[in-house]
């Protein structure tokens with residue numbers, strides 16, 4: 682499992698301290714499920730404005746020919762070294778990065794984006810590291826940047842029943858990446874489907890439309906619609 686970690690010192694909950702910088706093998710693992718999901722739910726992104734929130738070192742950068750080259754590809758993270766490392770890697774490997782706009786914020790400040798500009802937003806394994814307060818802040822700040830009806834697909838750890846539990850051990854799935862537990866009060870965070878459905882009560886500007894199966898070892902892909 683060690684070689685599936687982006688770097689030796691990185692763990693999935695020490696953001697802001699150790700940058701998330703992936704290797705080729707880990708990127709292949711990640712994009713192997715992210716790309717089909719984006720193609721399935723967003724269709725062809727050619728000419729669209731696409732936002733990846735919590736993009737890390739931009740693992741989707743080498744896959745733009747598969748998902749469609751967006752007119753503008755916004756990539757946001759709290760880790761500046763991760764974003765810079767991704768841009769550097771892509772540039773060095775000959776990817777045209779002229780349409781990629783990287784930006785950094787710790788409080789989901791999306792001011793760099795024009796109102797109503799984003800056609801599709803996406804996050805892989807961002808909300809699994811966020812409290813409800815942070816999730817609602819993200820949705821609330823994102824909402825003016827997307828037109829009514831636009832979709833944000835964000836992966837989350839969704840408990841299999843509506844019974845919340847302090848710790849949930851995913852190892853019974855016996856898949857690569859499932860040798861861990863998620864928690865109600867610490868990172869990585871899990872939520873019930875009912876909690877996710879009710880997030881709209883916090884005036885986030887989004888309603889939860891659907892919880893999709895996803896290629897991630899144990900996360901689901903939650904479809905939020907701008908309302």
Ligand SMILES: C[S@@+](CC[C@H](N)C(=O)[O-])C[C@H]1O[C@@H](n2cnc3c(N)ncnc32)[C@H](O)[C@@H]1O
Pocket residue numbers: 693696697701711734735736737738739740757758759760763786787788789804805806807810815
């Ligand atoms: C599990 S990684 C996923 C990275 C990327 N989406 C991928 O699939 O490779 C979670 C990412 O979320 C970022 N992150 C965590 N909290 C954040 C926040 N409050 N604002 C922005 N990014 C955040 C981390 O820095 C990290 O890059």
